[in-house]
Every structure is written in structure tokens, then in C-alpha cells.
Amino acid sequence: MTTWNLEGTVCHLLVCGGSSCRKRRGEEVLKAVEKEIGKQGADARIHVTETRCNGRCSDAPVAIAYPEGVWYGGLTPKAGKELVRRTLEGGGLEEYAVYNFEAGSMKAAVKKGGRGKRKPGKKDSPD
Numbered sequence: 001m002t003t004w005n006l007e008g009t010v011c012h013l014l015v016c017g018g019s020s021c022r023k024r025r026g027e028e029v030l031k032a033v034e035k036e037i038g039k040q041g042a043d044a045r046i047h048v049t050e051t052r053c054n055g056r057c058s059d060a061p062v063a064i065a066y067p068e069g070v071w072y073g074g075l076t077p078k079a080g081k082e083l084v085r086r087t088l089e090g091g092g093l094e095e096y097a098v099y100n101f102e103a104g105s106m107k108a109a110v111k112k113g114g115r116g117k118r119k120p121g122k123k124d125s126p127d
């Protein structure tokens with residue numbers, strides 16, 4: 001059994017490996033994230049775990065970043081790489097955030113009708 005040394009870890013990234021996320025390129029997102037972590041030499045700073053369904057299939061593909069507890073949705077492989085880069089800079093990928101913690105509970109990170117509430121197959125309304 002492997003025991004990970006998490007000292008120095010700045011982010012635990014949970015990448016969904018459930019069927020809905022996989023149908024929407026979730027496995028490619030996971031591979032892109034892992035590749036970018038390797039490219040950046042950040043194995044000790046970002047720990048990645050592939051999960052089962054996180055219950056937000058309408059936001060697929062989904063990844064959750066801790067300790068902040070930010071839920072990202074609609075990720076692409078390119079966005080996964082950018083998430084790694086920004087995490088290492090101390091930021092996040094706000095344009096893909098669908099939920100985050102505000103005042104101790106989960107809140108939609110976008111306005112009602114935005115990506116976090118999108119129904120599959122429907123376009124976002126223009127701003």
C-alpha cells in the first residue's frame with residue numbers, strides 16, 4: 001500500500017470519472033491535468049484523485065478543487081491544463097466555476113440561468 005506524503009500539497013483535485021463526465025471527455029480532462037502536472041513538475045503540489053459520479057452530471061465534466069471547495073464544470077482538456085497552471089499561481093479557473101463555498105455553504109458561482117443551471121443541449125442566454 002502506498003502512503004502519500006502530502007506535505008507541500010496546495011490542492012487536492014478531484015476529477016470525476018463517472019459515466020456522464022466520461023461521455024463528455026472527462027477522461028481526456030484527467031489525462032490533460034495529469035500531463036500538465038508532470039510538465040510543471042508539480043506532483044508534490046497538486047494531488048489528483050479520479051472519483052465516481054459527484055452528482056452534478058449536468059455540469060459534466062466536473063472537477064472539484066480543495067481546500068477551497070470550488071466545483072468546476074464544462075471542463076475541456078485545455079481548461080484542465082489551465083486549471084493546473086492557475087492553481088500553481090494561487091488562483092483558480094473562475095470562468096468554469098459552477099459552485100463554491102460562500103458563508104459556509106455551497107452557492108452557484110454563476111447567475112441563475114448561467115452554466116451552473118444549464119440544461120443539456122440548451123445554449124446559455126446571451127448577456
Ligand code: FES
Pocket residue numbers: 016017018019020021022052053054055056057058060061062
Ligand atoms: S458522472 Fe461526473 S458528476 Fe456525474
